[in-house]
Amino acid sequence: MLSLIIRRSRSRFIIHGIKISCNSLSAVDSSSSVLVSRRTFSSTPALSYFGFNYGKISNLNQRFGNYAYSGSSFASSTRSLSSEAVAVAATCDGLTVERIIANQWPILDENEGDWKSHAAAIAQSIQVIKRRLQWKKLLVRLKVLSAELNKSDLWDDPTHAGKISREHGSLTGKMKGVMTFERELLEHIDMLKLAKEENDSELESETLKALIDMRRVSKEKELEALLSADNDPCSCYIEVQAGAGGTESNDWAAMVMEMYKTWAQRRKFSVTVVDEAPGEIAGIKRATIKVNGEYAYGYAKAEVGVHRLVRISPFDSGKRRHTSFAAVAVIPILGDGSTRVEINDSDLRIERFRSGGAGGQHANTTDSAVRIVHIPTGITATCQNERSQHSNKASAMAVLQSRLDQLEMARQTAMNAQHTQSLTEISWGNQIRTYVLHPYRMVKDLRTNYEVSDPDSVLEGDLDGFILSFLSSSLDKDDPEH
């Protein structure tokens, strides 16, 4: 452990010639110690601080247990310096992330906070990250995977072996990332206290700056941890389907689709319309867009469900208030590494989308849309926005492939059903959000109670508040200890 400290510390540390002794402390199971008050999402759109507010600390008795995974007893290090400055650090047990939180140091603004404030903020982030990664489950899983990897007959089945070692690699990476971050925090604190003792103001301000940097990075890491599920990094399709109610609801479906298009563009995802069935008078009956970019699926999956609009319909001459619905489905486009459903050509029926007339040389049209039907499942896909039939067919095939992949995933992991529903399966009862334009103005998410009083900004694509609050709350829900 000593070597660890010296290696990771600046040379200054050694020059100071302080005698260092260490205690090996386990990191603390953090997921049990914080209660998140979920109602505290602020309605400000500021992304980087999306409203986590740690109210109560429920577990003041820190547990200094051993870690669940074997062999890597994580060590935090403290010095056995007689230091009256900080009582907690004075002990050989040292300061841990958990203790920092237990200390309930006030978290002040980045600019005015002292080191404790920074440390507390970072420690909180670490706990958030661990919860989002489902830390305990992750460690158990890692143990299982390691055991699996050690089996001598593992490579008899290379596909399985590849899958196991990929997952092991990915989880190890996540685990190490958090551990390193945690260690860095504690080392900075060590360093800072040292600097204070030595009256080394240069070192002190340097370390303080390092803490502030960490505090900023920790917010990004929180966000990353929200999107740590398997398919989160994928691109995706977003589908919107109008509910019953004719033109008003078709218009609503078009508004919802527009909301996603602008949201995606703001996030620098590229958007292409794959399929669009326009309403008779206005709006759309149904549409599919392809959203290309890293983590498009991870974010967009939070939007799955039924969206409800209340307003005075511009299509009603009687100026009455209408309620309409639009269903949203999100389908990940799996990467090359994933196992995809194999489609037999003989299971497909390909049809010209708008047939009729003699066709061939008789007809000149730029419309070459096709519909592909997967006969065994009845799943269909259509594309009409490409300029050749060949490309329309290829795009429709890609949609069909993703739908079948999703069906298969849903079958395999019924647990995560809320993320893997396809449009046909969404029950119209599964309402997730209400948009009220009259008699008052508000958008409210029924799952998280997150609400915004400016519907226009939401309809213009300012959705991140809703998405992030849902993602974090759903991860809380998944955690058995919350």
Added chain:
Amino acid sequence: MIRIFPSLRLTSLLSAAKPLCSSSPAKKPPQYTSLTESKSSRPTKSLSITPKTPLYLRTPSHATSLSEVWKWHDWAKDLASSVEESSKNSEDTLDSVILHRELKWLIEDSIVDDPLVILHRSEIADNGEKNVKLRASLEELYDLWRQRIEKRRPFQYVVGCEHWRDLVLCVEEGVLIPRPETELIVDMVEELVTRDEWFKKDIWADLGTGSGAIAIGIAKVLGSRGRVIATDLSPVAIAVAGHNVQRYSLEGMIEVREGSWFEPLKDLEGKLVGLVSNPPYIPSDDIPGLQAEVGRHEPKLALDGGIDGTDSLFHLCHGASRMLQPGGFFVFETNGEKQSKMIVDYMMTSDLKDCFSDLKIVSDFAGINRFVTGFRL
């Protein structure tokens, strides 16, 4: 034998009266290269035709303020939306949904910047002062869109290209715009040559190639050893097909020959391994009632198949028996149900009855019996 109306020939020649390309030798159509270097007679007149450059390949030399482009876009959208009301009592109408999509493509083809600056103006905090670079002047864009809607000029002629399979083919008046159905001919050939490498070894022919679509599609699925000869009677088609072949750098695989059906292939009797064609097959009586885009703008030479529409098809059947080597494959596009059956019946009963095997009728994606295929015995 297909009937050639002298007047039609004249028209296509007139429309082809463009500056000689000798002034820009780099653009000379490459149709007379490679393969069998000299044999067939090659009329020199088509050398005088320079194919038009499609919009999307033109130099973006027209800087225009964004607000002016938005104004044009609004106007064009309104015009597209108004077509249905204005033509309600006719059967042959424009569809505003399709027109809006075409407008989007027209913008994609004419602007260098991201087309979203035009299509999604509401999200742009710009006041429109900024200049964008266009490949056509704004006046021309007004004119092109008016031609599309008022003159019913096919969209593909408006932008000078047709997206077909994974290709972008130059097209212009005088050349039939390849149809989506015809893509399936290439699919069938692809399936065949994937199944049986033998079909990659020898020469294929695409008769009445028009823009060169099928020939290029087949050359690409044949791979590097492929050889395709594309023929057409129309000098414009010859020039355009040659240009398209050159754009895909397939001069080494495709030879374009001018002449009627098998005439330019006299040196290849009994040697072809595959024969494909989308010949004119519309019965003459149907020509006056064609959709405006087709009837008013596309070359009748490529559409009119005689009284039954089968003149060229019957001619092709006989040619196939003469030109294909044993085991060789053919696929012809037809007018549909009645005609495809006529062709198959003809091949099974006439003096051709012992020439072919595995005669099949294949339908297109609309379920119409569009193609006749078979093998030379």
